[in-house]
Amino acid sequence: MLEPDLEKSAPGDRFAGTCTITAKPTRVAGFLGLERNTGAVALAMFTMALGEHLWRRFVPKYLESLGAPVMAIGVYGSTRDLLDGLYQYPGGWFADRYGRRRALLLFICLAAIGYGVIAAAPTWPIVLFGLMFMMAWSSMASPTLLAVVGDMLPRERRAVGFSIQSILRRVPIAIAPVLGGLLIASQGVRGGVRTGLILSIVLALLTLVIVSQMRLALPPLDQAGVRGVWRSFPLPLRRLLLSDIFIRTCEGMVDVFLVLYALDVVGIDPPQFGVLIAVQMTTAILCYLPAARLADRCGRKPFVIATFIAFSLFPVAVILAHTFVGLVMAFVIGGLREIGEPARKALIVDLVPSRARARGIGLYYLVRSLAIAPAATMGGALWNVAPQAPFVLAAAIGLLGTVVFAATVNERYAG
Secondary structure, three states, rough: OOOOOEEEOOOOOOEEEEEOOOOOOOHHHHHHHHOHHHHHHHHHHHHHHHHHOOOHHHHHHHHOOOOOOHHHHHHHHHHHHHHHHHHHHHHHHHHHHHHHHHHHHHHHHHHHHHHHHHHHOOOHHHHHHHHHHHHHHHHHHHHHHHHHHHHOOOHHHHHHHHHHHHHHHHHHHHHHHHHHHHHHHHHHHHHHHHHHHHHEEEEEEEEHHHHOOOOOOEEEOOOOOOHHHOOOHHHHHHHHHHHHHHHHHHHHHHHHHHHHHHHHHHHHOOOHHHHHHHHEEEEEEEEHHHHHHHHHHHHHHHHHHHHHHHHHHHHHHHOOOOHHHHHHHHHHHHHHHHOHHHHHHHHHHHHHHHHHHHHHHHHHHHHHHHHOHHHHHHHHHOOOOOOHHHHHHHHHHHHHHHHHHHHOOHHHHHH
16 A cells, blocks of 8 residues: 655755755735745746637537537547546656656646647648647646646645635636637638647746746655555545546536527627637636635535536526526536635645655546547437437436535545
């Protein structure tokens, strides 16, 4: 069994000594869980998200403009989820073996290559090829980004630390889709998405500079393989994983079809869809810090349950909306899906052994993403029956996941 241990410097990091904050943070920085390394990570998440979300929500329309049928768009969503799973554990392994900073630098470079491939794609299958590189940031880097918070912050400050990360990642998500919608309105789907991709490459270069300033020590490297890391998972973490699979299946079944439903069924335009994303992200941002502070003080479980309920209600709210105003209300519920996300991430990091932290987080997301990979393809098949069909089934699956978590994860492990 892997056990937590004292952290020390490791090869690949330009920092010696224990994993402590060398300069005393200000009171505000301490309250927000920020210091040199967590601050650099948060800023990197901000810049990369600013670039990606100029165009990411419009990729289904981009694929459609390149001649992709609805089933191919579903395959795109499933491929994205499959790669999200396959990349998680290798990303965590690289971060544990070679250092957090080196890992992030590599993943940013791979993502920038993907942006270039997708921008230059003459046909829709090339977009799927570019996706293999693009996902390096959102998937391979994910265990590293979470592990940095676990490395640097004590248990009682982790939910707040994750909430700050989430805010700085979602502020650009509230802004960028509106700008992306305006680019599409002025340049067309292909021109607008490609301009956004070029801007993403520029912002990725800026992120390389930011990440190069990190100086982070690592815990001793445990040589356990995948099976050893899995055996180290305590039962509450495995139960959380099971319920999380249901919830993310709910999300994955409809996520890539939200833009199609809003534009093609309800009949709004791309800038209005960008406004919907802004509403969703603003709602999430407003609830992050208060919920995270309460979760650190009162326990994680109630906030995770609230998040799972919102995931379940969101698809129903979308299909009940027949106007732009109705969609605004639905996307407010979509924003409330984030109310317990910092608590959920903190719970995962609390339960993963520190000596295999990045690999443990990577394995968690590997299993989850592989399990939900077919969801978008299922959604595409149901869409051909009726556009509302995948949304209804997604809601039912989400409610099942909520019940599983509430009934099986003991409160004393969730606090």
